[in-house]
Amino acid sequence: MKVKALSRSTADYTRETKSDIQRLPRNVDPALHPLERAREYKRALNAAKVERMLAKPFLASLTGHIDGIYSMAKNPWDLDQVITGSGDGELRMWSLESQETAWRAPEAHRGIVRGVCSIPGGATDRFLSAGADKLVKVWSRSEGALANDGTPEAVATYSGKHAFSAVDHHRSRPLFATGSSQVEVWDVDRSEPIANMTWGADTINSVRMNQTEVNVLASSGTDRSVVLYDLRTSSALAKVVLKLSTNAIAWNPMEAFMFAVANEDHNVYTFDMRRMDHAVNVLRDHVSAVMDVDYSPTGHELVSGSYDRTVRLWDVARGHSRDIYHSKRMQRVFCVRYTQDNAYVLSGSDDSNLRLWRARASERMGAKSNRQRATIEYADKLKDRFKHVPEVRRVLRQRNVPTAIKRASNTKHEMLASRKRKEENERKSAKPGTKPRIPERQKPILGTTSK
Numbered sequence: 001m002k003v004k005a006l007s008r009s010t011a012d013y014t015r016e017t018k019s020d021i022q023r024l025p026r027n028v029d030p031a032l033h034p035l036e037r038a039r040e041y042k043r044a045l046n047a048a049k050v051e052r053m054l055a056k057p058f059l060a061s062l063t064g065h066i067d068g069i070y071s072m073a074k075n076p077w078d079l080d081q082v083i084t085g086s087g088d089g090e091l092r093m094w095s096l097e098s099q100e101t102a103w104r105a106p107e108a109h110r111g112i113v114r115g116v117c118s119i120p121g122g123a124t125d126r127f128l129s130a131g132a133d134k135l136v137k138v139w140s141r142s143e144g145a146l147a148n149d150g151t152p153e154a155v156a157t158y159s160g161k162h163a164f165s166a167v168d169h170h171r172s173r174p175l176f177a178t179g180s181s182q183v184e185v186w187d188v189d190r191s192e193p194i195a196n197m198t199w200g201a202d203t204i205n206s207v208r209m210n211q212t213e214v215n216v217l218a219s220s221g222t223d224r225s226v227v228l229y230d231l232r233t234s235s236a237l238a239k240v241v242l243k244l245s246t247n248a249i250a251w252n253p254m255e256a257f258m259f260a261v262a263n264e265d266h267n268v269y270t271f272d273m274r275r276m277d278h279a280v281n282v283l284r285d286h287v288s289a290v291m292d293v294d295y296s297p298t299g300h301e302l303v304s305g306s307y308d309r310t311v312r313l314w315d316v317a318r319g320h321s322r323d324i325y326h327s328k329r330m331q332r333v334f335c336v337r338y339t340q341d342n343a344y345v346l347s348g349s350d351d352s353n354l355r356l357w358r359a360r361a362s363e364r365m366g367a368k369s370n371r372q373r374a375t376i377e378y379a380d381k382l383k384d385r386f387k388h389v390p391e392v393r394r395v396l397r398q399r400n401v402p403t404a405i406k407r408a409s410n411t412k413h414e415m416l417a418s419r420k421r422k423e424e425n426e427r428k429s430a431k432p433g434t435k436p437r438i439p440e441r442q443k444p445i446l447g448t449t450s451k
Contacts, residue, residue, distance in 0.1 A: 044382035055361035068350030072335040085113025115167040130164035179204030195234040212256035220246035254299030262290035287408035305333030
């Protein structure tokens with residue numbers, strides 16, 4: 001004989017605290033709720049308005065440098081530590097928790113600091129700096145000695161033949177790469193580079209090692225090329241030439257074959273290193289040269305800094321930015337980074353300030369109860385469900401941008417529209433088949449070469 005018993009848990013109707021609301025059972029049958037869609041639409045519209053009302057991304061401005069910040073590095077094993085290099089040769093290590101300088105080397109280099117990077121491993125606080133004085137120096141907050149005047153001294157120094165423009169360290173091996181007139185690979189135990197690699201460029205703008213496929217190295221040069229190298233054979237793998245030069249390269253931390261480049265033509269391009277004859281995506285919203293780009297730790301988002309004095313955040317699968325950050329005093333942005341917890345964004349500009357922003361402008365920090373998290377998730381679901389509705393879409397997309405950016409954006413839009421009309425007119429007047437349409441993801445690519 002079967003016996004069916006009705007049972008329910010006391011957790012389903014018991015309040016968590018005395019001030020909490022009473023929990024009531026609810027029948028989810030759609031027939032009993034004919035106005036459910038109208039109610040949810042109203043809630044989605046209110047949630048979008050509240051999101052924009054609470055959007056205050058700027059958190060702090062860290063001052064101390066007396067010249068512009070042109071290089072920045074984060075420590076993958078320390079969330080609180082950020083290293084910056086300025087145009088007067090000064091190095092600073094910042095504590096994001098206290099928002100103060102934790103360590104500084106006033107005269108680390110004679111001239112501008114072109115690149116800084118942390119040495120991976122977590123067992124040491126050493127980091128590298130490369131300057132225009134043809135020197136690469138190893139620094140340590142705990143191991144470094146002090147000079148007579150109390151300033152820190154470098155743990156080790158490597159001398160090159162040309163001014164360095166970039167530096168990056170291998171994920172696991174004691175190797176680091178520098179960019180100058182060519183790409184040089186150094187062993188930390190030797191005073192001379194163990195490998196020299198070049199493919200056409202007179203000057204290397206940026207060098208970036210892949211932290212997942214650790215034997216792959218990418219560089220960009222003044223000849224508008226992006227070149228991939230294999231560290232095992234010290235030879236080039238592939239080369240792609242764009243219409244304008246690339247200022248920075250960033251590897252996706254979750255997808256080993258994907259990387260992004262910040263280009264002088266106002267765009268950010270993402271590539272798959274296995275097939276570089278076209279871009280995977282084109283991110284276009286900036287109105288001036290993009291100076292730096294960085295992936296979020298999840299690999300789903302990008303942050304870029306531009307010469308137009310703005311910082312933009314992107315979804316890698318979309319072509320337009322999801323948010324734009326700016327301030328009245330912020331000048332041209334030369335370096336940007338995501339923090340390792342994916343919660344904040346850092347930007348360094350030539351007004352000598354390091355700025356801290358929220359990665360999601362309206363998100364509030366601090367611990368949240370289960371009820372608060374459920375409310376936020378419900379609001380996000382509603383906004384995603386009704387994002388195509390004109391009223392909700394208008395509220396979610398509304399941004400207050402500087403007048404100069406708005407004017408430049410309108411001018412750029414008119415120029416691109418005029419260019420498209422001209423191409424269409426030429427295609428109509430040309431012989432059929434002689435002027436095919438070129439996809440937007442192939443237009444910036446002049447040529448590719450593989451070895």
